[in-house]
Amino acid sequence: MPFIPHTETDVEQMLAAIGAPSVEALFDEIPADLRCGRLERVPEGMTEMEITRLMHERADADGRPLNFIGAGAYEHHVPAAVWEIVTRGEFYSAYTPYQAEASQGTLQVIYEFQTMMCGLTGLDVSNASLYDGATALAEALLMAVRANRKSKSRRILMPRSVSPVYRQVVDTICSTQGLELVELDYDAQAGTTPESALAEHAGTDVTAVVIPHPNFFGCFEAVDAMTDWAHANGALAVALVNPVALALTRAPGEWGERGVDICCGEGQPLGSPLSSGGPYFGFMTCTQALVRQLPGRIVGRTVDLDGKPGFALTLQAREQHIRRGKATSNICTNQGLLVTAATIHMSILGPQGLQQVARASMANTRKLVAALTALPGIEQVFTGAGFHEAVLRFDQPVRPLIDALGADGIIGGYALERVYPELEHCLLVCATETKTAADIDHFAQRLATLMRSATAA
Amino acid sequence: MPFIPHTETDVEQMLAAIGAPSVEALFDEIPADLRCGRLERVPEGMTEMEITRLMHERADADGRPLNFIGAGAYEHHVPAAVWEIVTRGEFYSAYTPYQAEASQGTLQVIYEFQTMMCGLTGLDVSNASLYDGATALAEALLMAVRANRKSKSRRILMPRSVSPVYRQVVDTICSTQGLELVELDYDAQAGTTPESALAEHAGTDVTAVVIPHPNFFGCFEAVDAMTDWAHANGALAVALVNPVALALTRAPGEWGERGVDICCGEGQPLGSPLSSGGPYFGFMTCTQALVRQLPGRIVGRTVDLDGKPGFALTLQAREQHIRRGKATSNICTNQGLLVTAATIHMSILGPQGLQQVARASMANTRKLVAALTALPGIEQVFTGAGFHEAVLRFDQPVRPLIDALGADGIIGGYALERVYPELEHCLLVCATETKTAADIDHFAQRLATLMRSATAA
Amino acid sequence: MTESLIFEHSRSGRAAWAQFPSDGFDVDLPPELARQSDLGLPEVSELQAVRHFTRLSQRNFSIDTHFYPLGSCTMKYNPRACNRLAMLPEFLSRHPLAPVSASQGFLACMFDLQEILKDVTGMRGVSLTPMAGAQGEFAGVAMIRAYHDARGDTERTEILVPDAAHGTNPATASMCGYVPREIPTDDQGDVDIEALKLALGPKTAGIMLTNPSTLGVFERKISEISKLVHEAGGLLYYDGANLNAILGKVRPGDMGFDVIHMNLHKTFSTPHGGGGPGSGAVGVSERLLPFMPIPVVGQGSDGAYRWLDEDDMPQSIGRLSAFMGNAGVLLRAYVYARMLGRDGMHRVAEFAALNANYLMARLRDAGFDLAFPDRRASHEFIITLKRQNKAVGVTATDVAKRLLDHGFHAPTVYFPLLVPECLLIEPTETESREALDGFVEAMIAIAREAEDDIEQLRGAPYTMPVRRLDDVRAARQLDVRYQPDAA
């Protein structure tokens, strides 16, 4: 009876107290014809020892390949202390801090997290997190629609340089609410959204403009101009950022004349392991003016009966458990554990650490590009500085190369042609601070060998 | 500056408060000619990221082979909860509980541990642990010498069926204190100490008799007869036990007419991973009469100023920090963290769990013996029931086989001939509850193949 | 004692030096992009961070430290093995876009989990991608919408929601572009069938139910409701919040539900983590199979696992996350499911019901009023302090806060909204009888205190790091980030 503490005596005495003849009798309100029999397709139980072995075998099957892929999830060093603390039972097995007095640990962590995210993004208010970067963008756009009361169109200008899967998720979530996503193409040389793409929409009713920073290709957009264009055209400016990039670059709250209105992004690079894509967390900050439209939980500092400072969930009137059908979002859970990790991660790295990680990642991607473009048949697609990622064009199909590299324990990059048909034979590559010069060399040499034999064949 | 929190301002202001011109000045009492320069052979510092990678590489190099070796260290399942709790900072980074009021966690754990060890061994008093099983045996013999005031000889009867390395350690530690270790040979058929071996010493001054249970070969000695012989001859009976075996077999406190006087052993099978041989912990229990001769820390329950129960180190008058040159031992540290693990481990397994582990290990070793002795050229050496271990004789040298198995990821057993020259071509094998029928099959098949090709060659 | 903010430990120039590369790196950042302002992160040593957050953790109640009978949240033991095994280095370092050839181990776990969840819910297909219950709800209602749309049945604009439902239900209906319409509950806690009949019609897209309901009782007329809704052309959505109550006893698929979300962080015991991550896998009946959110894990005829995506499922409602949802949570749920196994699944509901009915009986015998005294408890039940509130002014909040002093986390209070001064109590199957008995004793002591010294009770809690907090001030004088200069 895994995880059941009851002895036979307990069961007997408890049934007697209830006045029920058997445990089965406790289900007597369920119509008999609905009752299910044994769950035959569920396998027999395993002991912890057995499942431990199985999971080790499955983990071993996948191994720990050398990652040169980013595309929205970045391999960064996470200090060992982070997850040793996060998985302490008091954080791990607590619920949402509804009883504030018995949850000051979680609440203070979130307050500190909110402070850090405000600092990084240069905005006034942060929520306690959302599911991931993609849904954070969707929620940001729904928020923009609520907040921009002057705009009636629900039209969102969405650069194609925003991650294709993010655009898909936004579509899934927002399409039922009448949002219109208008794509802005990117410049084929620069890899960024040209002024002309926005200019086309001047004078039309635009609710919000999305500004990725860096964009999916790792390129830096003209964030000041885009922010100002949005404001000049009655639209809200919504930044979608990699938080690590903000260690080196100006905060969205400082873009253009007035700064962006809403900033969101994927928090994974702040302490979440790659972990097959989740759990990660989305973050969202905004200007003070928009606080009441911000979805998700928010923690505030207040005082107790004795006047001593303490922390509690606040502005709950926005949320679904109070407003029900009129809530700002149906969001209930946030990603508390990942926020805890991020808060500890950012505390340990500090400003110097985050800057060095950003620098090292930028420098390593540049080294990677240099090493690969030194091979015949590979060239860089976009000009200009890039962060974390770069797009390379090959003189041959990239999928066979990726597969062959995989067999060698190298994850070689993300093939772009499926999501950007115009980027045929193009690969998105990434090298964070975790990669050494030897790793980059190894990758380049394997690739050179594979390309030679592919050409020869 | 890894792990140094000081800012430049801190350093300046602290030096000013001290009144020292520089940090170097703080070392001005060290004669200049003794000062060392740079530690040139110490490598440059690594970041946590770099050392993480290095340690992963080294761990990978050793892999996780299939263990069929025991010989004093046993692979058992340890519940995940055990080490997740043990490594909580409050246990992990605390010191010896000298300030009892601020160490009730550690102290209560030890009190619970002592209770469990008394229960398992059937004796009255337990200490808070010693370094490992081998040193526990040495300490037990030193204790026996102190306790057995009637005996003047310091002669210890030591069966050769006691682990050879244990005998070596006892020799290292006790030889400087005038103990005489008299070896008792084992019966070549039974693998246990024959009555005759003891009878030889009847009427002589014997201080103590060591009774291994099970012995190094996995065989069960005649524990009742040996205990009674010791007492009849004015010697103390010192049991050396595998605590897991006690889940199925009578407690040393119940052996013979009066039970043993001292029981000790290796605690590793109670929650310590194999971990290359340590840290493990030794345990020791004894009768109430001998409590003041017991070495190591002991925790007692007492009351506080309000009469509330609490725990504290007790009987410290025996220890080195009080008695100095006259202490019962120079022992200072115990193996607190491993004791914490053992206490949680035993709590989670409970009596049923420990019994099932013991049963499964016994049954698996029997299956292993059956599978291997079914191969031509392998036979079991000793008759009679065995626990955990068995001795097999091969028709060819075993070292080449072990090496070849190692290359296949199988640790095939412990070659006995070096420590028991008479056991030529003999291998000590072990299969705990962690081994499946498939594992045993795999081992047998690989071995069959290797033996065939060795014979053919 | 107050715990300083991490920012108060910060000193300029301090750092955890082992945690980042110190060498200079050559970067070619456009100067106009270069950051000038502070990052707003604290500068502390590694020890300071470890000490601060370890101490903060001690300021929480949690399952690992306290009985936590928070109704509707299923706060049961989170086996440590689930965490340990989901955090094997290989799983942690696996990139979500790693090729399928380097992902068979991970995919096997996901495929197996899909199969197990299909069987326990009686559904035909499962998608694991929703990242929380609310997102599962969204996915479910979006599939209902996609189903009607695919049939050209576009005039259905309403989703029916019982008044006892979680707030997420109407919020989700709205998010999916539907008008949520409330259906009243009768005095036995069942859906008011007559009201339902009146509400059903050509506008009905579907109904969202949880069964047992949030009132802690099993909806006995579920077969009739199912028949009525289907006859009206609507679909039935099952909110999996209370699945723990019926695991291995009755399956949503067998009750006629078309779509279900599961809160894996409840029923499958993945950690709540102080408010997440959750995981809201969805299961569907045959008719909704084509619409499931992608990706789903499929198995080829060669036994190899692969992702099914837009190419395989062109009618899918689409993607709900950048990758495949909360994979690490799913691994934990998988380990838990395998340890439970077939028999363990059945026991979950049995012992959850035993604990709930026992605790209900004991509290009733101790003089507390049950919201539905004539009903069996499911895995949870409701007591109401309406009588005591009238008599001495005690509130559910007073009791909740005082329970903290007794070493118990409070039950859910003021939910469901229908029952005044209520406590929704869910003990879960992993608690021992002694824990329940201890809770009863505390409740009796508090009831006595309410009569003897209501002022003392109103001042609770007394033993927490803070006393009762001023929520009104928190909302009015909004302080949601540390601003040293403003202090």
Next chain:
Amino acid sequence: MTESLIFEHSRSGRAAWAQFPSDGFDVDLPPELARQSDLGLPEVSELQAVRHFTRLSQRNFSIDTHFYPLGSCTMKYNPRACNRLAMLPEFLSRHPLAPVSASQGFLACMFDLQEILKDVTGMRGVSLTPMAGAQGEFAGVAMIRAYHDARGDTERTEILVPDAAHGTNPATASMCGYVPREIPTDDQGDVDIEALKLALGPKTAGIMLTNPSTLGVFERKISEISKLVHEAGGLLYYDGANLNAILGKVRPGDMGFDVIHMNLHKTFSTPHGGGGPGSGAVGVSERLLPFMPIPVVGQGSDGAYRWLDEDDMPQSIGRLSAFMGNAGVLLRAYVYARMLGRDGMHRVAEFAALNANYLMARLRDAGFDLAFPDRRASHEFIITLKRQNKAVGVTATDVAKRLLDHGFHAPTVYFPLLVPECLLIEPTETESREALDGFVEAMIAIAREAEDDIEQLRGAPYTMPVRRLDDVRAARQLDVRYQPDAA
């Protein structure tokens, strides 16, 4: 609140069912051996165990939660990476008798660690096998004995030990069959050279010193002492307890020591674990190389690592543990050493000395009496409450207990034995200046309280799980195991 004993949670028939195989196994145990009596283990659920021990853990002070300036114990930050990496599954599952071919990764770490320790101590060889400081001491003195014996120099029966030494020193000398002979300390904390000269002679096997001494000061006449002892035919033993104070500043080998033990759980920051495991690696000069305890890790000409044992080192004092000592602790020390690196080693002593001297200066300025006011502090220092004890009766224990209420672990009290009512204070290099300042403030408050309200002070602590415990009763009415029937 009292925390029940785990046995009080026990109920017959309860178990953590996922943790052991349930099937019957066929075993052929001789019936006369079969156990009839209870095992005496508790029967609890996994949750009960997790909750109990998690709660117990919260009843500890620790480095991770509190400033812990316990003199002579070097309670500095234990980097979490050391634990994480020593616990990689491959290291945990490595059997100690695994063939060398499957152990090169592990052996490489041990070999590297030996090399690093040789360099930081200035010794010629290092054996990692001693399992704690006291065992390292034993090994050291046993080597001294083996050295004399090997030379046929068998009349040496005495080991000199300064009166300020740790109790382990004389205890070790006794264990090795020597008579410990005390050497007095002068009023500046240095060894009384004249007394030493008188004691030295043909009976002198050696001297055991720690430098800086347990009085917190550096023995300035160490070169002279070394010369005198060597001239008398004795050897010098260095107790590594205080190595943290001089890491990278002065090396025991350069001071003339022949043998040293290192407390890796102090200087190399492996966890103290509530009283262990420790690790007491020994280093030796050229003349003691043949006598080192086995096994030692060597490297062949092919670069492969292997164990050196009795065949390679026939004069070894032998084995000290069943395998090779506390391997997992050594892995932690290795990770720590690599993260520190060359420069980090030097910084350890520098900042330990800075913190100690700063704290000493501040406490002196606050009116506390220093035991050695004219000396530099090493990494620790002593204050004495002799004056205050005379004036108002305050004891070192009173101050120690009251510090707990202020959120600080107490320093070591009543050691060294020479200084009345003393506190031996070691802040370590990993504490921030603010932590030290907070400690000073607490000490000032306590000193004030001693004058204002000594009774209040004597009642401390007030905020711990228990108040001051009755140690006398603990020893007289010995209760060292739970006996439900006896209660």
